[in-house]
Amino acid sequence: MRPGVEQLQDRVLVAYGKERRNPTSSPDAEQRLDAAARTSLPEGSRVLSLECRTTMCMLEIAHPDEGVAQTGGPEGWLSLLTRAWGGRCSWVASVKNAANSCRP
Numbered sequence: 001m002r003p004g005v006e007q008l009q010d011r012v013l014v015a016y017g018k019e020r021r022n023p024t025s026s027p028d029a030e031q032r033l034d035a036a037a038r039t040s041l042p043e044g045s046r047v048l049s050l051e052c053r054t055t056m057c058m059l060e061i062a063h064p065d066e067g068v069a070q071t072g073g074p075e076g077w078l079s080l081l082t083r084a085w086g087g088r089c090s091w092v093a094s095v096k097n098a099a100n101s102c103r104p
Helices: 005-018 026-040 066-072 077-085
Strands: 046-052 057-062 088-091 099-103
Touching: 026 046, 026 057, 026 077, 066 077, 077 088
Parallel strands: none
Antiparallel strands: 046 057, 057 099, 088 099
C-alpha cells in the first residue's frame, strides 16, 4: 500500500530535520530561492522563513487568505516558483501552515 499524503509530508520533514546547513552552498541557495519566491508569489503573499540545508530548503509562505493559497495548482504560483527556482519543490504542509520543501 502506498503511503498517504500526511505520511509523505512527515517523511520529508523528518529528512529535512536530519540535514545540516551547508556553509558553502546554503547561502547561495537561499538567495536564489528567495528571489524566485518574490517574483512568483501572488500579490499579498509573503515569505515567512527560508532555510536551506545540504539537499533541501524549507520555505514557509503566508497568504492573505485560503483562496490565494489554493491558486498554487499545476499552473499557479507553485509552478511559477518551481520554474524560477530551477529545482524541485514539494508541497509538504497544509494551507494554514504553508510550507514547501525545495531541493537545489
